[in-house]
Amino acid sequence: MPNLDVFRFEIGAWLEQNCPPEMREPVRDDGDVCWGGRKFKFKSEAQKLWLERCAAKGFTVPDWPKPYGGAGMNASEVKILREEMQRINARPPLSSFGIWMLGPALLKFGTEEQKLYYLNQIARGEIRWCQGYSEPGSGSDLVSLQTYGEDKGDHWVVNGQKIWTSYADQADWIFCLVRTDKTNKYQGISFLLFDMDSPGVTIKPILLISGNSPFCETFFDNVTVPKHQIVGELNRGWDVAKYLLGHEREMISGAGGGDRLNTIGAVAKRNGLEDPLLRAELAMFDVDALAFSALGEKFLDEIKVGKAHPAQPNMIKYAGTELNKRRHELLMAAGGSAALEWDSEGSNGGSKARTWLRTKANSIEGGTSEVMLNVISKRILDLPGA
Amino acid sequence: MALYHTEDQAMLADTARQFMGEEGAIAKQLRHWRDKQSMDGFGRVLWKQFAELGFTGILVSEADGGLGMGHVEAGIVLEEIGRNLTPSPFLTSSVMAATAIGAGNDELRGRYLPGLLAGDSVFAMAIDEGPKHRPERIATRAERAGNGFRLAGSKTFVVYGGSADMLVVAARTAGADGDQDGITLFAVPKDSAGLSQDPIRLVDSSKATHVKLDGVQVYDDAVIGEVDAGRALLNRVLNAGRIGAAAESVGVADGAFDMTTTYLKQRKQFGKLIGEFQALQHRAAHLYSELEIARASVIKAQQLLDATACGKPSQYADLMVSVAKAKVGKVASLAVREGVQMHAGIGMTDEYDIGLYMKRDRALAEFMGDMYYHAERVAQFSGY
Numbered sequence: 001m002p003n004l005d006v007f008r009f010e011i012g013a014w015l016e017q018n019c020p021p022e023m024r025e026p027v028r029d030d031g032d033v034c035w036g037g038r039k040f041k042f043k044s045e046a047q048k049l050w051l052e053r054c055a056a057k058g059f060t061v062p063d064w065p066k067p068y069g070g071a072g073m074n075a076s077e078v079k080i081l082r083e084e085m086q087r088i089n090a091r092p093p094l095s096s097f098g099i100w101m102l103g104p105a106l107l108k109f110g111t112e113e114q115k116l117y118y119l120n121q122i123a124r125g126e127i128r129w130c131q132g133y134s135e136p137g138s139g140s141d142l143v144s145l146q147t148y149g150e151d152k153g154d155h156w157v158v159n160g161q162k163i164w165t166s167y168a169d170q171a172d173w174i175f176c177l178v179r180t181d182k183t184n185k186y187q188g189i190s191f192l193l194f195d196m197d198s199p200g201v202t203i204k205p206i207l208l209i210s211g212n213s214p215f216c217e218t219f220f221d222n223v224t225v226p227k228h229q230i231v232g233e234l235n236r237g238w239d240v241a242k243y244l245l246g247h248e249r250e251m252i253s254g255a256g257g258g259d260r261l262n263t264i265g266a267v268a269k270r271n272g273l274e275d276p277l278l279r280a281e282l283a284m285f286d287v288d289a290l291a292f293s294a295l296g297e298k299f300l301d302e303i304k305v306g307k308a309h310p311a312q313p314n315m316i317k318y319a320g321t322e323l324n325k326r327r328h329e330l331l332m333a334a335g336g337s338a339a340l341e342w343d344s345e346g347s348n349g350g351s352k353a354r355t356w357l358r359t360k361a362n363s364i365e366g367g368t369s370e371v372m373l374n375v376i377s378k379r380i381l382d383l384p385g386a
Numbered sequence: 387m388a389l390y391h392t393e394d395q396a397m398l399a400d401t402a403r404q405f406m407g408e409e410g411a412i413a414k415q416l417r418h419w420r421d422k423q424s425m426d427g428f429g430r431v432l433w434k435q436f437a438e439l440g441f442t443g444i445l446v447s448e449a450d451g452g453l454g455m456g457h458v459e460a461g462i463v464l465e466e467i468g469r470n471l472t473p474s475p476f477l478t479s480s481v482m483a484a485t486a487i488g489a490g491n492d493e494l495r496g497r498y499l500p501g502l503l504a505g506d507s508v509f510a511m512a513i514d515e516g517p518k519h520r521p522e523r524i525a526t527r528a529e530r531a532g533n534g535f536r537l538a539g540s541k542t543f544v545v546y547g548g549s550a551d552m553l554v555v556a557a558r559t560a561g562a563d564g565d566q567d568g569i570t571l572f573a574v575p576k577d578s579a580g581l582s583q584d585p586i587r588l589v590d591s592s593k594a595t596h597v598k599l600d601g602v603q604v605y606d607d608a609v610i611g612e613v614d615a616g617r618a619l620l621n622r623v624l625n626a627g628r629i630g631a632a633a634e635s636v637g638v639a640d641g642a643f644d645m646t647t648t649y650l651k652q653r654k655q656f657g658k659l660i661g662e663f664q665a666l667q668h669r670a671a672h673l674y675s676e677l678e679i680a681r682a683s684v685i686k687a688q689q690l691l692d693a694t695a696c697g698k699p700s701q702y703a704d705l706m707v708s709v710a711k712a713k714v715g716k717v718a719s720l721a722v723r724e725g726v727q728m729h730a731g732i733g734m735t736d737e738y739d740i741g742l743y744m745k746r747d748r749a750l751a752e753f754m755g756d757m758y759y760h761a762e763r764v765a766q767f768s769g770y
Contacts, residue, residue: 260705263768273770280758283765284716287757290706290764291683291713298389298682307390312678319675374664376671381647383670385662 007077011084018053020046024089029351033095037128038172054093055124061099064107068115069123075304097166098122098129102175105191105244109232118193130196131248132162132176132218133241140371142177143186143238147220149178156180156192158200158223164365168203168216171196175244178225181235191237193229200224210357211342211350246310248366249317258289264327268334278333285323285330292323311379318372321362328356387689389682391458398459401439402466409435410472412739419473420591426549427593428473436476437505445484445626450499452484456692457626461633461684468637469644471739471746473592475508475546481630483509486554486571486623490610494573498552510550511627512541512574512597513620519755521556521624523564526599528557528572534605535559537572537580540598545753547595548585551576554623555599560614569617571610578602590745618699625691625707628754632684632707632714635750639677639714639721642743646670646725666728673717673724680717683710705767708760715757722747 023046027033034040034047042048054060057071062078064070073081085092103122106115121127138145147160158178168174173195181188196203200223205213232240258264265273265282273279299316302308331352332339339356341347363369377383391399409415409432419427436442444460446452453459460481467476479502487498487509501507513521526539537557547553553574561568574581580602583595611619647670650661660666687710690703722744726733733740751757 260702260768263764263770265765265770266768269770279765279770280761282770283761284712284757286764286768287709287712287716287761288679290709291679294389294686294706294709295679295682298685301388302390305388305390315671315675315678318671319679370668373668373671376674377664377667381667381670381674382651383647383661383667384651384659 004076004080008080008084011081012087014057015084015088015090018050019085019088019090020050022046023050023091023093025091026089027091029348032091034091034093034125035128035167035170036094036096036125037170038126039170040125040128050091051093051125058123060094060125061103061119061123064103064119064123068107068119070119094125096122096125096128097131098127101131101244101247102129104247105175105240106231108243109191109240113228114231127172128167128170130165130168130171130174130218132165132174134164135161136163140368142241143189145177145179145189147176147178148182149180149190149192149225151180154227156225156227158192158194158220158225160220162218162220163206164215165203165218166215166365168196168218169205169213174218175231177237177241180237184235186238187235189237189241190234191231191240192225193231194223194225198223198225208357209360210354212354212358214358245366246313249313249372258286258291258293260290260293264289264330264334267331271334271336271338273334278330282330282334285326289323289327292319295319309380311375314367314372314375315380317366318363318369318376321359322369324362325359328359332356387693389685389689391462395458395462399462399466402441402463403469405435405439406463406466406470406472410467410470410474412471412742416471416473416591416742425585425593427546427587427591428475428549432472433474433508434505436474436480437503441476442480442484442505443503445481445488446499446503447488450488450495451503452499457629457688458685458692460626460630461688464630464633465637465640468634468639468746468750469641471590471638471641471742475510475549477627477630477634478511478545479507479509479550482511482623482627483552483554485626486511486610486619487573489619489622490573493607494610498573501551507551508546508549510544510547510553510595511623512544512547512553512555513624514543515539515541517542519752519759521620522566524556524558524569525563526555526557528559528570528604530559531603534603534608535570535572537574537599537602537604540596542594542596543753544583544595544597546593547583547597548593553581553597554610555597556616556620557599566617568614569620570613571616571619571623572604572608573610574599574602574604574608578604588749590742590749592746592749621699621704624754625704628711628760629684629687629691629707631750631754632710633688635714635718635747636677636681636684638743638747638750639680639718642718642721642725642740642747643673643677645740645743646721646728649729660728669724669728673721676717676720680710680714683713686710701767705764708755708763708767711755712757712760712764715751715760718747719751719757 062071062073062081066072135145149156149158176192177189178192180190200221202219204217206215207213263286265286339352342350440453441463443452444455448454528535528537555572555574558568559570580600582598585595653660687706690706694700694703725740729740732738
C-alpha cells in the first residue's frame, strides 16, 4: 500500500519537527503525565507545546472524526501514528478518562450537540473528567447504587455519595450514574454529566496504603443538573455504563503485558540478580508477560474486524491485572531493602513501594477479578447458574 | 499481519477439523492402535489420507510439489491432531524432517520428498541424546571416512524411529560437545549397517526408539545442507518442531477443556449441576483465560517464523517460539490436570478419554524442550 507508506513518511516528518526533545524522554512518574483540565499545571513549556501541537492536528484522539477534535484516521493510520510515536519514544500528548472512557460512550450514545461540545473539549485537554460509579454500599454489585436524582421538570436534584472516584479532586466534570427510578433496578439508572464546581459537591481524598490519594469520596448535596446533560435515554444509563466499563477494563488490562526489549528480568539484572530461584521466577513471569502481549495484539486485531468475543475485555482485564500485581511483587523482591524506601530522594519518593501497593487495586477497580471470572463463566463458558 | 487466520487458513481449519474429528478420532486411531499393540503406533491408511489432503506437503515448497505454506497452516493441522490425540508422524516427518530436507540439494530433495508427499515414507528426527532436550550439546560424532562419514554415538526419544525409512541425525563433524559450530545434519537410511534401534512405548502409547550409531557409514550425498555449518539449519528445524509441538498442545489443552466444561454442564451432585459451583466456575474461567493467552502466543510465533522464512534467523522469532512453547506447556498441563480433577473418579479410569489427554500432554511437554528449558532461553535472550 504505497499511500500508507507516504502517510508514514509524512507522520514521521511531522513528529520529527514538532515533538520537543523533552517529550521523547521516558515517563518517570505520574508528574510527567499530561492530564489536562482547568486545574492542571504543566510541568514544562515543552509539555504544553506538545499538547497544543498534537491537539491542533487531532492527534490526541486520532481515530475520532475531525468535527469532534480528532484526525479522522482509520485503524491502519492510527497504528502507523502509534508506531511512529513509539519509534521516537514520544510521550502521549494527553492522557485522560475523557479520551479512554467518556469519549467512546459519547460517540456511541451522545447527541450531536453533546458530541460537538464535549468531545472537542476532551480532545484539546481543556476539561478533566472523573467517573462517579462506585458507592459505599455498591462495589462489585454496582447496579444497587442509591445516589438519587429527583425530577424537577427542567433539571434533576442529585443527592448521594460516590466513593473511589479517581482524581475527583483534580477533575473539572464528572460522568455519574444516578438513580432516576427507584422501582426498577437495572432500568432505573441514568448517565449524567455535571460540573464538579456545582454548588453542593464536596470532595474528600482517601489516603491509601500507598500513601497517595488518587481516589476520593464525593458527596452530592442538592446538586442541580440540567436535563440536557444526560447521555443516552432516561433510565437507560446502565447500557451506557456497561459499554463504558468495557473500555475501562481494556484500559486497566493494558498494563500487564511484557516488552521484549525490557523484560522484568532485564530490569532486575541492572540492580544485580544473584538469586537463581528469583531469576527462575522472573523468567517464568516474562514468559507469561510476553505471551500476554501477544494476546493484547491479537485482541486489537480481532476487535477491528468484529472477531473478538464481546465479553473478552473481561478476560483481558482479569489476566492483565493479575499479571501486573505479580510483576510488582517480583520487582519488590528483586529490589530488596532498597525497594522499601518510602520517601528518600534515591528511591524517587518511594516510587517502587508505592507503585507496588497501588497495583493491588488493579484487580479491584473496574470490577474485581472475582467478578471478571463470574462474567467469563456466564457469558463465554455458558456455565449453568453463573 | 493480523493475529488471526486468513480466509484460506480458516477454510483449511474447517477441513482439518472435520477430517480429524472423523478419521482421526480417539476410538478410531489412538485406542485402536494402542489396543492392537501395533508396531507403528499409528495408521498407515490415515497417513495416506493426510497426503491426499495435501497435509504432508504443507511445508514443502511448490517447486518441490508441495503447497509451500507456513507454520500457521502446519499448526492448524497440528491443533486438530492434538484435539483428537491422533497418532501420526506428521510433526516429525512433515514439519521437522521436511524443513531439514527442504534445505538439502536437488538430489536429496528428489530422493526423499516425493515419498513424503505421497504419504508412503516416514522420517524421524534423531537429535536428543539424554532424557532432557539439550540440543546445544551434541556428542554424536561423524568422522570423515572414505567418500563420506562414519557416525558414532547414541540418540534418544526418536519419535516413530522404528517406522521411519530415514532418520535425520544431528552429529558433530568438528569441535567439542558444547560448540555452536561443527554440527552437520545427515539423512541416514533405516537399513544402514551399524544402525540399531531399541523400540519403546511411551506413556501416551506413542512409539519411539533409542538409537545406536555404531560406525554407520554414509556417503557425502547423505549430508543435508553444509558440513560443519548445520547449526542454523538445526535451529530452524528445532523452531519448526517447537512451534509445531506447541500448536499440537493447544489442541490437546482445548480438547481437554471442552470435555471438562461439557462435563460441568452434565454432572449433578448435591442436587445441582457441578458447573453451578463457583469454586469450579472460577477455575474453569481462569483456565479459559490462560488458554486464550497461550493460543495468542502460538499464532504470534508462527507468523514471526513465517515472516522470517528463507532461513534468515530472527531473534524476536526465536524468543517468541520459546515464549509459546513455555506458555503452552504451562497451560496445557493445567488443562489436563484440572480436567482429571473435575471429572473426579471417572477421570482416573482408562475408559474415559480425559486421562489420555493427560498422557499426551506429558509427552508433548518434553518433546523439543519443556517450559523450564524455554523459560531459560527467554531469560538468556533477554540478557539475564
